[in-house]
Amino acid sequence: MLKIQDYRPQPFIDFTKAENVQAYEAALKKVRAELVGKHYPMVIDGERVDTAEKLTSLNPCDTSEVVGTTAKATIEDAERALQGAWKAFETWKTWDMDARARILLKASAKLKERRLEACALMSIEVGKNYAEADVEVAEAIDFLEYYARSAMKYSGFGSSETTWFEGEENGLMSLPLGVGVSISPWNFPCAIFVGMLAAPIVVGNCVIAKPAEDSGLIAGFIADIMYEAGLPAGVLQFLPGVGKDVGEYLTTHAKTRFITFTGSRAVGLHINEVAAKVQPGQKWIKKVVLELGGKDGMIVDETADLEVAITAAVQGAFGFNGQKCSAMSRLIVVDAVYDDVVNGFVERAGKLKMGTGEENANVTAVVNQMSFDKIKGYLELAPQEGKVLLGGEAPGECNGKQGYYIQATIVGDVKRDARMAQEEIFGPVISVIRAKDWQDALDIANSTEYGLTGGVCSRDRARLEQARQELEVGNLYFNRKITGAIVGVQPFGGYNMSGTDSKAGGPDYLAYFMQLKTVTERW
Ligand code: NAD
Numbered sequence: 001m002l003k004i005q006d007y008r009p010q011p012f013i014d015f016t017k018a019e020n021v022q023a024y025e026a027a028l029k030k031v032r033a034e035l036v037g038k039h040y041p042m043v044i045d046g047e048r049v050d051t052a053e054k055l056t057s058l059n060p061c062d063t064s065e066v067v068g069t070t071a072k073a074t075i076e077d078a079e080r081a082l083q084g085a086w087k088a089f090e091t092w093k094t095w096d097m098d099a100r101a102r103i104l105l106k107a108s109a110k111l112k113e114r115r116l117e118a119c120a121l122m123s124i125e126v127g128k129n130y131a132e133a134d135v136e137v138a139e140a141i142d143f144l145e146y147y148a149r150s151a152m153k154y155s156g157f158g159s160s161e162t163t164w165f166e167g168e169e170n171g172l173m174s175l176p177l178g179v180g181v182s183i184s185p186w187n188f189p190c191a192i193f194v195g196m197l198a199a200p201i202v203v204g205n206c207v208i209a210k211p212a213e214d215s216g217l218i219a220g221f222i223a224d225i226m227y228e229a230g231l232p233a234g235v236l237q238f239l240p241g242v243g244k245d246v247g248e249y250l251t252t253h254a255k256t257r258f259i260t261f262t263g264s265r266a267v268g269l270h271i272n273e274v275a276a277k278v279q280p281g282q283k284w285i286k287k288v289v290l291e292l293g294g295k296d297g298m299i300v301d302e303t304a305d306l307e308v309a310i311t312a313a314v315q316g317a318f319g320f321n322g323q324k325c326s327a328m329s330r331l332i333v334v335d336a337v338y339d340d341v342v343n344g345f346v347e348r349a350g351k352l353k354m355g356t357g358e359e360n361a362n363v364t365a366v367v368n369q370m371s372f373d374k375i376k377g378y379l380e381l382a383p384q385e386g387k388v389l390l391g392g393e394a395p396g397e398c399n400g401k402q403g404y405y406i407q408a409t410i411v412g413d414v415k416r417d418a419r420m421a422q423e424e425i426f427g428p429v430i431s432v433i434r435a436k437d438w439q440d441a442l443d444i445a446n447s448t449e450y451g452l453t454g455g456v457c458s459r460d461r462a463r464l465e466q467a468r469q470e471l472e473v474g475n476l477y478f479n480r481k482i483t484g485a486i487v488g489v490q491p492f493g494g495y496n497m498s499g500t501d502s503k504a505g506g507p508d509y510l511a512y513f514m515q516l517k518t519v520t521e522r523w
Contacts, residue, residue, distance in 0.1 A: 063169045071240055081208045110228055173519060263286070300313075334436070342412055342432055438458075442466070
């Protein structure tokens, strides 16, 4: 019997051990020999289907290298995927919950076997260093294990959840919704891609998974694992393509029952709008789950252990070059300790090494030209909005390799309402904001429209309790970094413009992909 109580998150690999580094290097060699240069077609109704045009994935740390290609789905392909998925749904919805869950567990076992390959592929395709890639693949395994087990509570007819009533049997059935589209970002191209397809699928839905344009190879690698684990044809339609073409087509379509989207605020709000418009022939109100951006702040007050705070700031700010929705992009420091914290932060961040993901550098290249140009725009703005204390350059080159390299950058004395303090930059560029005192710091932290992660470094119990109540974020951390949520341990998702607070990896996440039927029988 599968039980959620048996779920345990994956331990991370310790890369201070030489044998683990060697194993990673061996995986990089294997991936270079077997996966780099590969082409992933679409998979529709269990058939591999190709397109005339292709999407090309570049190595962001060495843009002269093509990592591989995927098909580029057309509108006709999207239509076929949708129709086929509805056909597959007729059977898939009748499977026992434990039989569906077993496929996720088998996929998890396969991913565990190929953990370092998946990591190495991400080092090359999106520039993750070893630890960043490893925690991500661990998260993907966790999603499979956690959702497989948490699905069990929805199986069967749950009369235990309704109140006894004389002369009748009453109970709830949890039913899948139908066919949905899952649209994922490049920054967690393995974990988020897996989580967003596994959750709806395990409870009986069929999914069209559209990965991000920059990370099609790791998505293809994961889709293959799902098929090898035994997903029947049509349950998962793998549809690499361009968001504003096939993504737009599917989110607008009358036959799309639900949408699960992780990505930027702008695209998420657009999807919310088009999905709300009822199309001719549409029979339902689409369910939309959105996980969007952040402008995440960490407060440091005068009672904090400053060493702890500085470590948390460096880890939260620069892990994967700040390209995490949870990344600490605002450091809010009370005046009394501002200089000590900022000096320590600049000194520690100044030691970060720039290089490629494959070299296991601390700061690698950002994902693509568009990100590079956007972040460069903020670097140009930085001297007007604050004092550049570290970095500030976008060399676009490192150790002779052309790539989207941006220096780890810290900008001090940024005003709370400056653009750099309000807009999501999504790169290694941090705004430090000076607060008068604790209450001022809390006000600053709450002064954005986002509400994803946040943190407080303080030893004052009353302040921590106040922050627990008042900080408007979906994930709040005290005296540690504000990134790195673990599935089942820290259910993840934001409020306000950061999303619908659906808490991926949380106890109620699967309910988003089901509808309840109350059944009453009079005896
Ligand atoms: P993005 O919004 O540019 O793209 C996300 C996905 O949407 C891609 O697959 C893209 O092809 C697709 N898309 C683009 N236009 C579309 C359209 N009109 N219709 C349908 N689909 C469309 O985001 P990104 O650059 O890939 O990812 C970075 C963003 O994601 C950041 O804002 C980050 O904060 C956010 N993010 C949030 C979370 C979270 O859990 N809240 C997690 C990771 C990333």
